Amino acid sequence: MPFTNGADGSVTMRDVARKARVSLASVSRVLSKHPDVSEAMQRRVLAAVKSLDFAPDFLAQSLRRGVTHTIGFLIGDISNPVYADVIRGAEDFARSKGYGMMLTNSEADPHLDAEHLRLFLQRRVDGIIVSTVESGSAEIARELLEQVVPYVVVDRDAPQGARVSTVFGDHASGTRAATAHLIGHGHESISLISGYEHLKPARERIRGFREAFEAAGLKPPEELIRRGSLTPEFGREETFRLLNQADRPSAIIAGNNRVLAGVVEGVHQTDFQVGVDLALVGYDNLDLARLYRPPISVVVRDQYRMGQIACELLIERLSDPEAPARSVTLPTHFVPRASSDFVWKGRRKRS
């Protein structure tokens, strides 16, 4: 096997071997902490390493060993603050197992996802956590399926036929609970402003929404399910439109935290008051929801735990390439607050 050859004049393992008067293989065994090395040999080699001020080339080493103890985390959109907790959970777990973690940010652009995947593979990560914004992007799926490194998918469908572990939030149950809470407080005309159904979380939210109506013996208001990209702009525009129509809804569920910011902005453009003549539910326990007056009810999930589990599933595969793919689903919970926790008695007369 080739070692760094010191063409640039740097000290090489060969120099260390010469200095210690041992074989190159012995130096390699000592530096790679091989168990089958005598204490005397270890002292001899380390003395030579020290006297020559030899810095092992970790990247060259990992090329030889084929293992880098580095995990790549493909972030779909760093602008969404919920990612921060997923990343922290994954990093803490990785670190506890001796892995470093590098991130890339794709700004919700599937082409960048593919580019970043290539970047990770070129920089030789051992495995990848994939948390893209779009799923089913043909380009990403193809890239992934062609890869040799194990990967884990967070809150998105895995490409069909791929042996890949996944961690999901159970978005249906939280949305079902939120919808049931609104129905129980007298609402029938409830709007869900959420994402397109090719994204698993959006699909699951719509399912939970419908199930709550059906459980109450009511027909789900299909025309009040609004689908779009999960941006503040979409939330603002749909809210303004909904609240200005004759048969306006009395409650809105904003399908994620970015949409919620837009919905709040849209409400401010009308003369409706959250918690008085409009019930509001959002997602994720961020500053806006917690500190808005009235505080905004939310469906929450444990993002930190989600990151931990994603990393655990990945390292499971790294430790045992034959391990079967696993899928873990984490619960979501509804936290009622003043924005929706009032009894709806029908519309006030408005000018």
Place this chain on the structure above:
Amino acid sequence: MPFTNGADGSVTMRDVARKARVSLASVSRVLSKHPDVSEAMQRRVLAAVKSLDFAPDFLAQSLRRGVTHTIGFLIGDISNPVYADVIRGAEDFARSKGYGMMLTNSEADPHLDAEHLRLFLQRRVDGIIVSTVESGSAEIARELLEQVVPYVVVDRDAPQGARVSTVFGDHASGTRAATAHLIGHGHESISLISGYEHLKPARERIRGFREAFEAAGLKPPEELIRRGSLTPEFGREETFRLLNQADRPSAIIAGNNRVLAGVVEGVHQTDFQVGVDLALVGYDNLDLARLYRPPISVVVRDQYRMGQIACELLIERLSDPEAPARSVTLPTHFVPRASSDFVWKGRRKRS
């Protein structure tokens, strides 16, 4: 120079050379897109590459070339949403120049900063953008000064004696404008809840705060400058303490967006009302400040531009290792809103 030797049975450049019946150097020239290659040679080598299904080893290539076209971005704390824009600015610029970008997150832990720096160097990035939470951390500075790759520091002091480019926000001017606005609206008892002065932005904010008082012929209320770690907890506790003291301030400036969330929470624990009997100013134009009722006045800076410039300064150094270090300062602006834009007429009588 050593090539990958295919010890794992993979196809190597040597195999390609044999198949194409050309020299190894010719294969290398074709694959590295050397200008001095005939079309015939190119066709011949690429045909062999195709027939052998040879995948060039990019990492081995970059080891030989010494250039990876990859930039590392050391993020101090990904939980602070303002980083997202800095990162986006840096990434967009990097991409426009043909560079990929990898990130690490240190969760405000200087030891992790040092570890991540090592990770980047092992993974062979060409240069690093450093946006740590703590500056002056001896460990980081030592790591940096020992390094051979160029780096740029964002909004922190560069280590003494280092030839390093920096990009700063002019935090003094925005804070001076905010403080002058409060003084102009009748406040004299103004509290600044901010960070420790070893951090440049905190130091600059305190300077701007004092200058506004001095410009108005007033003595800066030193006892109302509160220093601590820039967390919501610190903001909440200081606010609660300040508002419960006999000589309570009539206005609060929250030293960053995390502190602002805590200050708002602290105010909610009292019966004071923002925009009525307490003026409030925060930093950064995030959802909470924009959408709170009343909207909260803020000092803003162009984070995206800051990221762009950081990356520009870095690539400048990568293109010309002899280029002198440069320092760029970006303005900050005060945006008055209803939380502070009312005339203070002295304390109401309170129970």
